[in-house]
Amino acid sequence: MIQVHPELHDDKILRLFEKGIHGQWGEDAIAWGQATDVTPRVRHGLALTLTPVYLGEQTAMIGIATVIPLLLRAGETEAVLYLSSMQLDEARHFRNLHRLYDLFEEDPMPARRLPEMWRYHARLLHSREPLEWVWGILISDLFARRFYGAIRDVDPQGLLGAIARRTLQDEARHQAFSDRFLENRIPQLPEERRASLLDLRDDLFRSMDGLAGRLEVPARDAGIDTTTLLDGLWLDTERWVERLGISATRRPARPLALPRTPRPGAASS
Ligand SMILES: [Fe+2]
Ligand SMILES: [Fe+2]
Numbered sequence: 044m045i046q047v048h049p050e051l052h053d054d055k056i057l058r059l060f061e062k063g064i065h066g067q068w069g070e071d072a073i074a075w076g077q078a079t080d081v082t083p084r085v086r087h088g089l090a091l092t093l094t095p096v097y098l099g100e101q102t103a104m105i106g107i108a109t110v111i112p113l114l115l116r117a118g119e120t121e122a123v124l125y126l127s128s129m130q131l132d133e134a135r136h137f138r139n140l141h142r143l144y145d146l147f148e149e150d151p152m153p154a155r156r157l158p159e160m161w162r163y164h165a166r167l168l169h170s171r172e173p174l175e176w177v178w179g180i181l182i183s184d185l186f187a188r189r190f191y192g193a194i195r196d197v198d199p200q201g202l203l204g205a206i207a208r209r210t211l212q213d214e215a216r217h218q219a220f221s222d223r224f225l226e227n228r229i230p231q232l233p234e235e236r237r238a239s240l241l242d243l244r245d246d247l248f249r250s251m252d253g254l255a256g257r258l259e260v261p262a263r264d265a266g267i268d269t270t271t272l273l274d275g276l277w278l279d280t281e282r283w284v285e286r287l288g289i290s291a292t293r294r295p296a297r298p299l300a301l302p303r304t305p306r307p308g309a310a311s312s
Pocket of ligand 1: 100103132133136187
């Protein structure tokens with residue numbers, strides 16, 4: 044796994060690694076004492092709605108730790124350098140949300156009430172193939188971008204807006220890495236491997252649809268519309284499917300391809 048003097052020739056990824064180093068920021072970058080313009084009801088709704096993101100930051104840390112040995116074995120040293128900086132980003136995102144929960148004096152939703160989240164994590168971490176893993180992490184980063192964007196809009200001038208804006212800068216780097224890593228490799232893939240990337244996308248969206256159903260009410264209290272968020276995420280993902288050449292043929296829109304999981308309560312009525 045360890046090479047004594049590996050070649051480093053992917054300049055684009057090395058430049059992203061440099062950006063990752065210079066883009067680091069600590070807790071002093073946020074004025075934690077600044078006011079948030081949110082009511083207790085919004086605060087409570089946000090605490091519950093943020094749960095998948097909070098867990099997702101931890102999944103990202105586990106995922107990066109898992110994929111690094113696979114990439115080293117494959118001789119992808121530049122990617123390993125970049126992901127080492129991304130690991131610190133995800134740790135920071137986790138720590139920020141942890142601090143936010145303490146500050147709000149709120150708890151995340153109990154894990155047993157979000158079974159789809161565990162399914163999502165298991166599906167993402169199941170992969171032993173770096174390319175599939177990077178594709179899954181790209182979808183997760185697109186989700187994070189939509190979510191932090193929504194949080195920013197809830198409290199644009201306050202603490203939430205400040206955290207979200209800094210976090211979104213990190214997410215932009217993560218997407219640039221996924222883009223670079225995938226753009227050269229996907230065109231070489233046989234058809235069945237590309238189809239497996241679409242299967243992964245569909246499995247992740249199934250879990251997210253279930254999550255959106257469970258979080259619909261607290262999200263609405265927080266001023267976030269889960270349907271708009273997921274529909275936007277589907278369009279983002281479709282753009283990447285086309286851009287990366289994963290599928291040449293357009294698939295039906297998400298609501299037709301993936302019937303949404305019935306809302307809690309809706310199933311019994
Ligand atoms: Fe993150
Ligand atoms: Fe990320």
